[in-house]
Amino acid sequence: MRLTDSDLLRDLDKPEFAAVRAAFVPRHFPKGRQVYAPREARNSLFIVAQGRARVYLSYKDKEFTMAILDVGDVYTTHTRASVEALDDLTILVAELAAVRRFLADMPALTSSMVKVLGDLLSHAFSVIDGLAFLDVRKRLIQLLLYEAERVSADAEHILCFSHGLNIEQLATIVGSSRQTVSSLLNVLERDGIIEMRARGVICLPDLARLEALANE
Amino acid sequence: MRLTDSDLLRDLDKPEFAAVRAAFVPRHFPKGRQVYAPREARNSLFIVAQGRARVYLSYKDKEFTMAILDVGDVYTTHTRASVEALDDLTILVAELAAVRRFLADMPALTSSMVKVLGDLLSHAFSVIDGLAFLDVRKRLIQLLLYEAERVSADAEHILCFSHGLNIEQLATIVGSSRQTVSSLLNVLERDGIIEMRARGVICLPDLARLEALANE
DNA sequence: GCGTGTCTGTCAGATTGCCGACAAACACGC
DNA sequence: GCGTGTTTGTCGGCAATCTGACAGACACGC
Missing domain, CATH: 1.10.10.10 (Winged helix-like DNA-binding domain superfamily/Winged helix DNA-binding domain)
Structure with a gap:
């Protein structure tokens, strides 16, 4: 279930990215707490700094776990998935719009974003593959x-x-x-x-x- | 099944994008022909200019159709999916690496790319949702x-x-x-x-x- | 208008996997 | 060590869906 442990976390700590780093705010969630609700309007991007988070879809009283995020994993909301803290959790959150403003200046960031999306997509395909055929x-x-x-x-x-x-x-x-x-x-x-x-x-x-x- | 009819096709024809436009080569495929094989190494991005294409996963003698692309739809390979021409098909293809080189100069292109990936991802989630719950x-x-x-x-x-x-x-x-x-x-x-x-x-x-x- | 190949409708049998129920095993506080 | 709440193992019945088979409908070339 591990998603995309790109070097984003490390990159962000480089001095040249200080401006971008400032867009990320740390947030804490106790174990079991909901991090994102199903159809949350805001599009944001976060990096897991500590603990694990579970990304899942739900329907009536059923749930389907898409991924379990570990430290270093990056995730973008703006899908119909929910996220909950599997342990006590710390994430670095940035609004997607805010990050987007930096894209032009920092090509490396763009690559990261595209890589994150690409990895999520590739993972989603694996899941579909399993559900459809196995x-x-x-x-x-x-x-x-x-x-x-x-x-x-x-x-x-x-x-x-x-x-x-x-x-x-x-x-x-x-x-x-x-x-x-x-x-x-x-x-x-x-x-x-x-x-x-x-x-x-x-x-x-x-x-x-x-x-x-x-x-x- | 329609994916992401972003304005990419229209954008590309604007004079300021001429350089990027040059990276896209038109290719034709007769009805029924395979456009991309399952684990094709190359990562590319294409826009459907004419006809329809079917994006699908296959396993043994089963197939699962992920999407049917219409004129204007954009798709990126680099997943384990195959693509075949559902009608006589014309697509504009660019290597992802080539497009990536332009990203820094043209923020609008970045947005398009991110949008394409985002739409694909969102569609994939819908598919999973259906398979898992319905x-x-x-x-x-x-x-x-x-x-x-x-x-x-x-x-x-x-x-x-x-x-x-x-x-x-x-x-x-x-x-x-x-x-x-x-x-x-x-x-x-x-x-x-x-x-x-x-x-x-x-x-x-x-x-x-x-x-x-x-x-x- | 006829014949061939494809597409569609339908049935029966087998399989997969769900759900509810219940008992046993475990975890943990006191 | 005891009691309570949670987790796990297992069974039986049931619903969904797959597969193979076959007949009828349709499409199209000649």
């Missing part, structure tokens, strides 16, 4: 593989990651129900493909086999 | 309403549109199968909510009732 089981496996990729840098002997989400939240990511995801995970565990060490922690003792399942 | 019937009804909106300007007494697609193609738009869409359409017709005048032509004698169905 069943819940495959979408879940893809999610596991995706998470695995992010920790693989640690090169642990046995690959584990702590996503810190409950089954219900996982279900909103793959667009399914708690019950379905629960039983799929348990089948995978019985087959020795995953291991659920604790709530919110999954290990992948046999990555190769998981990858095979994704392609079958 | 059943085939509702997605189909939304599609009908969407098409209705585009011709409503004609203010005909009874609203008709000729989409020029067969049932199978409609099915790829709503992410369903030919059989399902066929029977759903026939149920709607029996209920007097739509009228299929000829292949590829649908009339909506009772728009209000259709809208009611969409919200139920």
Whole structure:
């Protein structure tokens, strides 16, 4: 779910961007608080400075999680998505209109913006791809593989990651129900493909086999 | 499915944009020909000058149509989507890198680019929204309403549109199968909510009732 | 006007995945 | 260690939708 950790955050701290940096205001949200409501009029751009945020669509009492933003991730509102704080959250917010004023002067900023939008778009296409062509089981496996990729840098002997989400939240990511995801995970565990060490922690003792399942 | 008919095409013909205009090369494709293959390396931006193009994802022998581009629509590749000519097609193509070089000099161009990406993104969100929350019937009804909106300007007494697609193609738009869409359409017709005048032509004698169905 | 190829309507069977219900496992404060 | 609220596992019934099959309708060239 990681989106676009461009160098925007780092760039902003360079002296030549001081003027732009001033357009970004830090805002804090306690865990669970709504950051943006569905059809918020304002278009803004923010960078996650601390904590995680969940970007999601909702309809009646259902929710679909589009992305989980981590530190360094950049996001633009002006879509019909809501955002909520998954942990205590700090973001740097700028009005899009304000940022736009600087675009002419700072080509680097333009590239960043275009990159952010491009990454969001590319991610959205992946999501559509999954929903249109894959069943819940495959979408879940893809999610596991995706998470695995992010920790693989640690090169642990046995690959584990702590996503810190409950089954219900996982279900909103793959667009399914708690019950379905629960039983799929348990089948995978019985087959020795995953291991659920604790709530919110999954290990992948046999990555190769998981990858095979994704392609079958 | 109409995307982003920004003023890019018109803007480009202004004398001050002559330099940028030169970066766009016209290309022709006969009906049915592939315009971009799935994972084409090059990132480019094009404007439809004549005909229609279909943007779609594919997986094994299934396809999902993301959008149908009309004259004036702008599209950027660099996603995993393919594009094919739905009619005989003429597009103005520019390499993204080439366009990017002009961005600094021409803020208006930047706005256009950001708008294009933003529109694509917003459309992608709508698609996800439909796939995640609505059943085939509702997605189909939304599609009908969407098409209705585009011709409503004609203010005909009874609203008709000729989409020029067969049932199978409609099915790829709503992410369903030919059989399902066929029977759903026939149920709607029996209920007097739509009228299929000829292949590829649908009339909506009772728009209000259709809208009611969409919200139920 | 006839024949061929495509498009459409419809049915039956199988599958997927949802939902409600309920019990067991867990987390955490006291 | 106990009690309460949350999370998880599992079952059964049900609705949506897919697939394959086939017949009838249509379109168009000759």
